[in-house]
């Protein structure tokens with residue numbers, strides 16, 4: 047699958063996906079990295095790694111539809127047929143999401159359906175939960191929803207701050223995202239109703 051990664055910032059999950067996709071038998075090729083922020087640190091790194099990049103600055107478009115039309119045009123040019131959202135901080139419209147349903151996945155730094163939205167580590171600490179984690183899921187129009195492909199749990203420790211907890215979660219993100227991409231892009235995983243089956247790797 048010719049895969050695009052959408053980012054808005056740091057791009058550490060992008061790096062993990064690019065690294066994994068270098069394996070010769072990996073079922074997805076990272077053919078494009080696109081960012082809505084031209085100054086995203088990840089964009090420069092992707093370029094340095096020899097990957098095609100696109101900066102689609104949402105601020106120069108009249109609205110979401112024009113922004114997404116431009117994104118779609120770039121995806122067409124690069125013949126992209128799968129999308130990974132990795133720290134992409136723009137909400138996508140139902141029109142775009144529907145077009146990519148089953149072919150677009152996202153990573154979220156919490157155990158969905160808990161802690162949708164922003165500041166997940168702060169909120170988990172404030173609630174005193176003992177287990178936190180991350181989720182890779184198919185994207186549907188509703189934010190941070192959609193069939194779950196993979197999750198990883200981490201313990202919340204007594205002396206955690208949002209930063210230490212976030213770092214523990216991020217380590218797991220970098221492990222589960224490439225695995226989830228492999229499962230989804232290979233067709234091994236598929237959606238049955240609200241669930242994803244077949245995502246687990248054979249032992």
Ligand code: GRF
Pocket residue numbers: 053055056057058059060132133134153154155216219
């Ligand atoms: C990650 O925690 C991801 O789960 C969330 O935004 C963060 C992006 O980090 N959606 P990075 O840009 O991949 O380093």
